[in-house]
Amino acid sequence: MKFFHRQLTLALIAVFGLIAGLRAQQAGVFDRETGEPISDVAVFTEDRSVTALTDFDGYFDLGLFPQGVRIEIRHLSYQTRILSPEGIRRMGGRILLASKPEQLQEIVISISKWEQQKRDIPQKIESISAAEIAKGNPQTSADLLQQSGKVFVQKSQYGGGSPMIRGFATNRVLLSVDGVRMNNAIFRGGNIQNIISIDPFSVKNVEVLFGPGSVIYGSDAIGGVMNFYTKTPRYARTDTLEVQGNAAYRTATASKEQTVHGDIALASQKWAMLTSLTYNSFGDLRMGLHGPDSYLRPGYVVREDGQDVYWPNEDPRTQVPTGYQQWSFMQKVGYRPNNSWSFDLGLHYSRTSDYPRYDRLIRPADNEAGLRSAEWQYGPQIWGMANLQMAHKGTNTFYDRLKLSAAYQYFQESRTDRSFQDPIRYESREQLDAYSLNLDFENRKMGNFNLFYGAEYVFNGVDSKGEEENINTSEQVPGPSRYPDDSSWLSLAAYVNSTYRLKPNLTLLAGLRYSHFWIDADFEQDFYPFPFEDARLNSGALTGSLGLSWFPHENTQITANTSTGFRAPNIDDVGKIFDSEPGSVVVPNPDLQPEYAYNFEIGLRQNVGDKLVLKGSAYYTYLSNALVRRDYTFNGQDTIVYNGVPSKVQAIQNASSAFVYGVEFGFDATLHEFWAFRGNLTLAEGEEEEADGNITAARHVAPTFGNLELAWDKYPWQAGVFMNYNGEIPFDDLALSERAKPFIYAEDANGNPYSPSWYTLNLRASYTLWDRYQLTLTMENLTNQRYRPYSSGIAAAGFNVIAGFNVRI
Known part of the structure; x- marks a missing residue:
């Protein structure tokens, strides 16, 4: 089994390496947490002799910058990075910026099934971002919730996890995946483990609504709602086919865990x-x-x-x-x-x-x-x-x-x-x-x-x-x-x-x-x-x-x-x-x-x-x-x-x-x-x-x-x-x-x-x-x-x- 894991991981890395060679050498700036492009990022040499600004899709023309110079990448809401053109090309033209800790921005959520500013919502809602999920590296989506420190999770067995929100659990809290309710007609009052069917590697973010949410989500939403997106x-921003991907491996000593993950994205306009x-x-x-x-x-x-x-x-x-x-x-x-x-x-x-x-x-x-x-x-x-x-x-x-x-x-x-x-x-x-x-x-x-x-x-x-x-x-x-x-x-x-x-x-x-x-x-x-x-x-x-x-x-x-x-x-x-x-x-x-x-x-x-x-x-x-x-x-x-x-x-x-x-x-x-x-x-x-x-x-x-x-x-x-x-x-x-x-x-x-x-x-x-x-x-x-x-x-x-x-x- 270990040989299988090793070979699968190497094969995924090799495939992604071949894909990388097919991609156009273009420089883009992206949020490290979400992978979303960042527009209006200032890119310039130390002497300001060459400057550029990322477009709506987060890209700029790397060809403007000569070899051997130092390039500063700066945005008000992100930590500044200094790189060379050669280093950017080694990274496949993809630059990741980390948010500054003090950027306490308003969070856009989906409490009415449509995006709203958090400042307009009277109920308590907690968001678990892509960065938190990646940092916690959870084994299951039950662990994802527990690691947040905001939801208590009960387990009757290792392959399980039953969230408890405000004194309610099981069929009195609602699970939703991309807006579709997972609760069904045989959700029981005893502890359930359906949440482990949601792969943490596939989750972009989670929103937890505390308290009744029946107006929007109907039956079962008494203690709260857990929305997994x-x-x-x-x-793609051009008519050229864009390819991206990830490969991951994880192991843990307490359970002798072996986890292999791969994903690949293809995009046109x-x-x-x-x-x-x-x-x-x-x-x-x-x-x-x-x-x-x-x-x-x-x-x-x-x-x-x-x-x-x-x-x-x-x-x-x-x-x-x-x-x-x-x-x-x-x-x-x-x-x-x-x-x-x-x-x-x-x-x-x-x-x-x-x-x-x-x-x-x-x-x-x-x-x-x-x-x-x-x-x-x-x-x-x-x-x-x-x-x-x-x-x-x-x-x-x-x-x-x-x-x-x-x-x-x-x-x-x-x-x-x-x-x-x-x-x-x-x-x-x-x-x-x-x-x-x-x-x-x-x-x-x-x-x-x-x-x-x-x-x-x-x-x-x-x-x-x-x-x-x-x-x-x-x-x-x-x-x-x-x-x-x-x-x-x-x-x-x-x-x-x-x-x-x-x-x-x-x-x-x-x-x-x-x-x-x-x-x-x-x-x-x-x-x-x-x-x-x-x-x-x-x-x-x-x-x-x-x-x-x-x-x-x-x-x-x-x-x-x-x-x-x-x-x-x-x-x-x-x-x-x-x-x-x-x-x-x-x-x-x-x-x-x-x-x-x-x-x-x-x-x-x-x-x-x-x-x-x-x-x-x-x-x-x-x-x-x-x-x-x-x-x-x-x-x-x-x-x-x-x-x-x-x-x-x-x-x-x-x-x-x-x-x-x-x-x-x-x-x-x-x-x-x-x-x-x-x-x-x-x-x-x-x-x-x-x-x-x-x-x-x-x-x-x-x-x-x-x-x-x-x-x-x-x-x-x-x-x-x-x-x-x-x-x-x-x-x-x-x-x-x-x-x-x-x-x-x-x-x-x-x-x-x-x-x-x-x-x-x-x-x-x-x-x-x-x-x-x-x-x-x-x-x-x-x-x-x-x-x-x-x-x-x-x-x-x-x-x-x-x-x-x-x-x-």
Whole structure:
């Protein structure tokens, strides 16, 4: 396998080297973070005898400059560089400029599905730029969010990552890729891992919206929205074919990671293409040295001579088994016939190998191994998307810009589990087809009043199969499926959103959306005598938002916003046909209605002399008619035998209310021309009502967490030291559902489970050579802490060295 990685990397570099020789020797100046061209860059010799200025596309005529001179490249917002014509040609005529740390520019975002200035947005939004992604060099998109220090991520296994935002997670937060919702009809309330299907190498930037976003994004956008925008090909500025590309390799010690990536872009004036391919191989993850002994893995189950055998682990710090592999592919094609029309096609495909669900493999049981499961793994997780977008700049009364997006997504997942010494292996397989159509308009023809409106159609079709296999005889028979087979979820919606600049320093934003949805599911009676034959749900939800952004002074911004969000029941809520949990099973409930969230937040942003930016926000969210798991009866019984185990019957019900409140702080400081200091801190509390009326801690409220970073950026070097911190959740503040899983937690002085506090110290650095080659080195968890993030079934990496190499053509 190592030989394959080496040969593939060398082949990619060789191909890109041949491509470079075909490119015209022209000099262009580009932003190092985004790769976007920089116009109006002054280029001149030291004696000013020869001068030039980059055009709109960032290019200038290098032929004006004689050999042997020194050329200064200067722009107000970027660090100055001094190069020779020979050096520029060695770099392929591509000059990269690094932003000055003190350039605290306004960020253009897509909160209304159209670009807006951040100063006009009353809700908290955090952007993760291309530079931050490259600097963090994340293994998965879940790690990409976690490294930002602004989102808490839970992991049940190494191949996973479930973001938690403001006390909500899983199907109460929304994932979006290039404007297409990834949430589907089988997104569950338990922790999910669909986010790892998004390849970090393909991501251009991420925008995280905190709080309800249902006016624009519909169902599930209660806690927040995570918008992943993938890279797009750029068009050529001349009629000559332009070619660019990248090749990268990365390895990590804690998981024996081997990652290879390559991308290539072809561009003409009307056509542009980008192809991206990534392969990841992760081994079993090794935890840290200093921490709770209960996190260690003393042994695991293997199959030997037809029997399950408990095998001692030679290295209890290695979490066996946790490794997996993944392929990710992206193809973008753009066509721009003129300045008014553009057409963009995006194709995405991701496939994992089988990967173990580690938290289920460490569940204790009263047998010779002391473990309940001999096998528990997810089958290949497959995600594919085809997204065709058409955009038009209008000159009519109804819109300035129009965007039509038609998308198809394919999801495949499966689960396989077998108890210790049990010959029967249970498997469920799900396939889902998701179709969506979005029509969005922008109208800026009404002076200070801007109008955004549109409509959405979403259809999900679910196929679900079950199978039981006797591993001794290889006999296979049909088994109960996880969901009702051939079920469907449909949604139709229309929205309107507007901004009104009441004064130069005061902007109002208001929005309204109505969504209607249908569920159609039929229950087979072959395996269980359900007291109902089908589930037919026909309901609607109205949501709105109202907020303001006010600048009482030039450098002070105050925001206030109130909004509602909703989550419509999906197939997982209505029709889950038994999902084993320790001591309980979940059965279908066809009588469900939407849950609603009501949110209020205020924010403050203060710019101090363009050297320090202070940010803070406070919020309160109330969830009513909450869809929660509660005790239930099945044919009059509150306990049934499932997979040979007496289990309490439960179902999803509209049976609770909850509230979450918290504060979030952040700062960005420029200490020197090349030095920056930044940090974030999030504190949250949440409670929910239990069936007996008691108030207990909410499950998905993360502990206090934050980060600090001291960074140095002087081209061609980048370096930084940073600390990540998570606070403790004592037993008394632990959700009841989490107390039922003591095997994933440490034990306090009273013998009760709790989540200890932890911190890590980390270093990272990168060096860029000739604007083409980049070396990166990260040392994580320098003090080798053994820790397990809250609600996670797997311990994080111990001391970990991550090394990477990237070549840009």
